[in-house]
Amino acid sequence: MRREPGDERRPLRDLKPENILLDDNGHIRISDLGLAVRLSESRMVQGRVGTLGYMAPEVLSHEHYGKTVDWWGLGCLIYEMTAGQPPFRSRGEHPSTSDMERRILTQQEEYNDKFCKEVKDLCSLLLTKEPRQRLGCWGANGREVQSHAFFKKINFRMLEARLPRQVYCSDVQDIEEFSTVKGVTLDQKDNNFYSKFNTGSVPITWQNEIIETGCFRELNIFGPSGSRSPDLDWSQAPDPPRHPKRNLLHRIFRRHQTPDPSDESRRSLVSNDGYLKPGLLNGAL
Numbered sequence: 001m002r003r004e005p006g007d008e009r010r011p012l013r014d015l016k017p018e019n020i021l022l023d024d025n026g027h028i029r030i031s032d033l034g035l036a037v038r039l040s041e042s043r044m045v046q047g048r049v050g051t052l053g054y055m056a057p058e059v060l061s062h063e064h065y066g067k068t069v070d071w072w073g074l075g076c077l078i079y080e081m082t083a084g085q086p087p088f089r090s091r092g093e094h095p096s097t098s099d100m101e102r103r104i105l106t107q108q109e110e111y112n113d114k115f116c117k118e119v120k121d122l123c124s125l126l127l128t129k130e131p132r133q134r135l136g137c138w139g140a141n142g143r144e145v146q147s148h149a150f151f152k153k154i155n156f157r158m159l160e161a162r163l164p165r166q167v168y169c170s171d172v173q174d175i176e177e178f179s180t181v182k183g184v185t186l187d188q189k190d191n192n193f194y195s196k197f198n199t200g201s202v203p204i205t206w207q208n209e210i211i212e213t214g215c216f217r218e219l220n221i222f223g224p225s226g227s228r229s230p231d232l233d234w235s236q237a238p239d240p241p242r243h244p245k246r247n248l249l250h251r252i253f254r255r256h257q258t259p260d261p262s263d264e265s266r267r268s269l270v271s272n273d274g275y276l277k278p279g280l281l282n283g284a285l
Contacts, residue, residue, distance in 0.1 A: 011066055012036045013059075014050045015073030017080060024220045027162045031216070039066060052100050053086045057129045060101050071136035071145070075126025082114055087127060105129070118150040 012019075013035040021029045035049045044064035048055070056072035058065045076087055085091040087109040088100065095103070109127055111120045125135035125148075136145045146156050158164070210216060 010038050012070050016051050016054045058131050068131040068137045075123050079123045122150040
């Protein structure tokens, strides 16, 4: 995922697994930006938007907020990828709205043996209920998140350049099949590692349908040198608006407008001793 200047002032407000897609190189592209908002340097926004299970406490409390809600969402994502369930809801559980709100506002998330020391520390810092104490909200534009021990082996400069190319696999159980094609041999250590992944969140049939229909093909379109495509470049002026089609209301109100003088002259011409026969009139109009 490539960061551009000013991204820290654009809260997405609906960060969840369903909105995280992969391009042809196996790198992340975020979809469904209908709730994203662009903020000025000092402006905050207020409003209860997003998906309840991933809403930050400040959203539920109707407080003003900025990018803080996305760092909370990142904590929810990492937690769910590790535990196989959201931080405040068990798999298959359907709590009421009020109960879910109570859990997010007051309940502490639980960590089992699937969480190593680094990922537990990362999630607990991202899921801090007080926004000003939350990791990513310390005034460094998220650099403190990149500096966390959990990401110590990640080269973020290469990652932002979408390097290296990754191999797409619909399910981790198929990795062995893909690795054979790529000339990679897996040992027991690899199998133990992949067995820890939680799969099944996105049905494979749905994945295949999305790939075959190509409805997200534009995710693989970039500008020069890997920059954003023109339609995603905020610095460019938007295209001039197209004239909308005249709808039913426009036609109804037009009937009640003052008649055009040219229309009156046409009517007098038609009524003048049958100067134009009906067939000729239809052809002329």
